[in-house]
Amino acid sequence: MTLPRKDFFELPDGMIYLDGNSLGPLPKTVNSVLSSMVTDQWGAHLIKGWNVDDWMGQPMRVGNMVGKLIGAPEGTVTMGDTLSVKVYQALSAAVQMRPERKVILSDSGNFPSDLYMAQGLIAQLGQGHELRIVAPEDVMEAITNEVAAVMITQVDYRSGRMHDMAAMTAKAHDAGAVMIWDLAHSAGAVPVDLAGCGCEFAVGCTYKYLNGGPGAPAFIYVHPDVIEGIKPALSGWLGHDAPFAFEQDYRPAMGIERMRVGTPPVLQLTALEAALGVWDGVEMADVRTASIRLTDLFITEVEKRCPELTLFSPRDGAQRGSQVSFAHDNAFAVMQALIARDVIGDFRAPNLIRFGFTPLYIDENDVLGAVEVLADVLDNRIWDDPKYKTKGRVT
Ligand SMILES: Cc1ncc(COP(=O)(O)O)c(C=O)c1O
């Protein structure tokens, strides 16, 4: 297998796309698969598609495909909803498992939506739970026997700093806590061994490194040893044991299917299923090797050429995911100037320019090309133009 596989993707000419950690590019197969699904399934079969085209089976089928990339056994992952919803489901199940404990532990590097969902759940439960947020480097020490659930995003969305899943899960279990991993910035970026690490829950999104497209559905993994004990907080009909029996009372489905909620997003799952084809024959270990090579090269070259930038990500490749951030007082304007020159990364408040490196379609020439443009933008103060300072953008 050789990387990159640029030919598998629609990449606009001249663009250096270093934002696959926010939204992956369009895999070439998606267009035709989606269009034939619309015409030949939805258009031709209408309601029969749920059966003849197995739309109902999609969340499990695609879940198994995602599972292969994150070390999850068959039948332990299902798809649907947004990641924020999946965080809520995992967390509510986890706190139920430790009713006598009242602390949910997370870190300040977690994505805000995860923290907001915890805050919402705590308010809803009204049982005096506390969301305890510590610095990323203090999480291990903060795992005590007060903690019901440890809820951590493995790769920090801003710095790319990476937690050790096996060590943290073991520490959580030693303290009697339940472990939840958010793999938003890990799935498709770094090797993940869910079965090996033994955590109870993992969740993640598929629009980043898995290239499922904007709004692609999230995934949830639950360890097979705990799934049967979970009473889902979001007890929708498609997580029922017999949805089409239309019973009045909720009875959870057997296995991971109980984490389904409502109607699957069939068009999005179709796009994702096609997109996942780009991983055929790809080893995550090779992706990781290439990712460290690319991010190391980027750091070395930027530090050589752009002295006014300060590295915000771990210098040691083993400690970071597949992204690199630098700090600059005018980070927003610098990123707008880069984007105007077709080097796409993103700005993260208050002062970071962030770049994702995705070895499926990024190579050394892209890295060197991006550094060239970045050095030009800084050396010639191209960013210092009012048109790059207006904050009209959403992301
Ligand atoms: C770590 C993490 N958690 C949660 C989210 C929120 O995901 P969603 O918008 O799919 O709910 C994101 C990204 O937006 C994220 O990076």
Ligand SMILES: Nc1c(O)cccc1C(=O)C[C@H](N)C(=O)O
């Ligand atoms: N999910 C996103 C969206 O719907 C719009 C814009 C950005 C996003 C993102 O995924 C942001 C991302 N989680 C981040 O790490 O910054």
